[in-house]
Amino acid sequence: MMWRPIVWLSEVWRNIKARAVLHLLIGAIAAATFGTVTATDLFYGSHTIEQRRNLDHAGSDVAVVEGTSTGDNTGGIDAGRCLALNGLTGITRAGSERTAAPLELATAPGQPFRPIAVAGPTVAIWDPGLADSSVTGQVWATDAMGERYGTTADTISYTTTGPVSVAGTIKPYRAPDLGARIIYPDSPNATADRCWIQVDPPLTQEKLEALATWFAANAPVVTRPILAADQLRVDPLSDFDSRYSRYLWLAAGVLMGGAWALLSRARRSELALLTSIGAGHLNSIALHITEVALVAAVAWVVGTGAATTIWTFRTPLVTQSRSLLVIAITESLAALTIALALGALTVMANTFGSQLQALKNRE
């Protein structure tokens, strides 16, 4: 006859209490093991996300198209053609750029600089911190302009024209060579020097060729990624998939399963004793398996919870993702499952063979 469930549970608890130090020790080891699996995935994943973000900020998915000077062709490209890319599948945004005639600030006469005229969301491509809607039709200053002339979000006056209102300063991460510039809106029908295009990642050779074809109908162009080819080859996402620790969950599961298997084996004679006093195999097996499962489950919650908490507070919010958490917890759960399966199999295997011999071994 099976024990009453409440009796069974109270026996499990009493057995755990009776070996409190051993269970605390094995529980601590299990918590550390499961926590390591979770933490490794989480921190490695956050590092990957940060790498991907840095690469994105540097312009991993941005290409530049420039006209080439050949014969009568002056080398410009059609800004309208550039802006027409917006809305096409695979294009995140596109905007043109043209270097305009030199100007002087009224506050800095005799120091001419060349402003830049842009059409479309070019400023949002240069500075990934800005939204498309906030950049079009406004005058901007680069941060270098602010450093050199003190230009920020205010009204400036050129020596030759009236006052102009500047929306703010930008950090042109993806055009670091821009220098000190004032950026003002340009006509979408002008002839531009170049077209900046941000594509849906990744930026592949096929996409570069398609862009070249798009512009080549009007005039010969050169299409290039803004990052060097070797930088483009870095793919943090595939790096995460092929990480050395990707099978850590398996190793952790086998390790803890082995530990519980050894402990269960050492208690083989206890199973025989319970059998000899009439507890029956099923009750004895259920008792031992539940003990292992309870300690393992608590250890898993503690280990995974601690790893997740530390990760939450120790990594930047922008590098934390729900899908990463799902991967980490799934792998940690897989380790727990393997450990429990091995532990349970050993408990069941202990009932095979001579119970008499097991009792004699106890003596």
Added chain:
Amino acid sequence: MSLDLMAVSHSYGRREVLREINLSIPPGTITALKGPSGSGKTTLLAIMGGLLEPTKGMVSRPDRGPGDSQWIHQTVNLLGRRSACDNVAVALFSQGYSRREATSLATAALRTVGLGDRAKRRANTLSGGEAQRVSIARALVGSPSIVLADEPTGQLDRATTAVVLDALVALRKPGSVIVVATHDPDVAAICDRVLLVANGTVTEGQ
């Protein structure tokens, strides 16, 4: 109902320990199994108790299922880190008792063997004699149909042996079969019947 063995044989590999044993042990009796070491007494007990399946032959037991046959082992065979009371009570759970009921019966059984004041002590802090009496209390508590004792006084001094024998006699009830494997003449003296186990056979002794 009696405990019957019909043409029971048992071998460990090629070594035949028991050969064609036919035996009937009536209820309400205490039977001693005597014989030299290695003669097969423990094997015969294990077959009687269902811990070992015989290589050949059949066994008919009077028990009513799990918990209805109890063992008293040669050496202390208790759950060392659990209390004396828990060690006795655990034998009752398979009979459907709740913990409260089992604890109450276990405490009474421990009182019967003179250990009422030791009920809450951990088993591994009891003396050898006390621990053996806990085993007897465990065998006593569920009114089992079969009690099998393997050298129950083998490691006890004479004074403790006398206490254990008294407890063993207390186990004798009309419906229960008690079989004791022993070398000890004092144990054999309290038994109703003595069987000699030697050379794979069982014969009536004195």
